[in-house]
Amino acid sequence: MKTEAGPYDFLPDAGSFARGSVTVDVTNTLRQAIVSLTLPPGAGLDKSAICKQLGVSRFPVSEALARLAEEGLVDIAPQRGSTVSLVKIADVREYMLIRKGLESEALRVLIGKHDEEVIAALHANMAAQRAAASIDDAETFHQIDVDFHDIIFRRMRLTRVKAIIDKARANLDRARRLIITPRRLALTIAEHQAIFDGILAADAAQAIAAIRAHIDAVMVELFAFARSHPHLFADGAELAVDSDDFPFG
Template sequence: MKTEASPYSFLVLPTPLARGSVTTDVTAAIRNAIVALWLAPGETIDKSALCERLGVSRFPVSEALARLQGEGLVDIAPQRGSTVSLVRIADVREYMLIRKALESEALRVLIGNHDADVIEALHANMAAQRAAAERDDSETFHQIDIEFHDIISRSMRFTKIKGIIDSARANLDRARRLIITPRRLALTIAEHQAILDGILAQDAERATRAIRAHIDAVMVELFAFAREHPEPFADGDVLEQDTFPFG
């Protein structure tokens, strides 16, 4: 007898599951699906189907959804179940401002040290970005894009600051995926190259100006997208572009 395919066939857990890590692994799998937009903003979450697909009991799934609620990725309503949270532009605006400030300072630290290994890693990353863009592989490009910024932030060697940046990432990445196009990939490469050029020139002002311009450009496109497509956003219909501190 033919069985109906799971609506969550994109979800995968490690095999075998490590003892004591089931809830963590389930949380990571669902988080990744939300950030990758496989679970769309506003989509109802079928807890029973999740349990069946992942081969786990209801407890780790319920605990995972509660954790993701704390991260702003899931809404849980009594008697109504769980849904994927809509993207909140207000949150993205704040997270991007945090990144803007912290990554600007990270660049100053990096340029002050001029770590040869970091420079080599950035060159390799730029080459990987171009290769992914040529293949029109937006998912791989997105991961390489994340690593580009991680290389810069890791140069500070401050784990708490790196943690703050990482905690903002899930909602940022979800929003950024909404505007990935071949044009945005090309622009991102050019913007990243401008940052690297500032680093290579040992010019902190040039590099920080470039990274701030990069973040501003992403926000301009996201604001425009939210105005034209308000459905995935909790607050896209009341967006005011001039509330973001550009420059």
């Protein structure tokens, strides 16, 4: 007889984790649920219920929540428990500025090399973007979108640059998922195509202008969303009265 669904039945069933990596697995599982918005901003986190669902003791769950707190994904309040942190638009704005500069420079390094493997990978990625958008598969599209940007860094072996981007990606991914709509998918494809056109033409100025315009466009939409949904953002109320200074130029 099937038992009544619990509040965390979207998480793996008890016994899914291998010994020796339980804390890492629990951390990754909760991070994915938070980043994908399955656990939305502001959601309470019942440690006992999570332990029961995952079939683990309190230690790996406590350790996982502590690690996620360090990443800015969880707020831990003594005596009041833990909650999924609200997205902080100010942090996203700083991260996007970092991305804007780093990706512009990565493109500058890449342009002119005309690496056939990179070109082929980007061709395949653009096709995959269009396929995911055609069936409105936002989650798959998001992963392909991330990979579009990663292809350049992987091929250029800019491991330190990529590490900086990956470290702050979780909160950005949450924010970007909030504004995924069929319209945004279509715009992203067009913006990515403009970047790719610059790469194909070996035109650094064109590609860099396109990546900067793409980041600015996403950020403008995110500001607009934050103003209309301030409860999802730690600093949403401030945005309602404060003028933004994005793009940075």
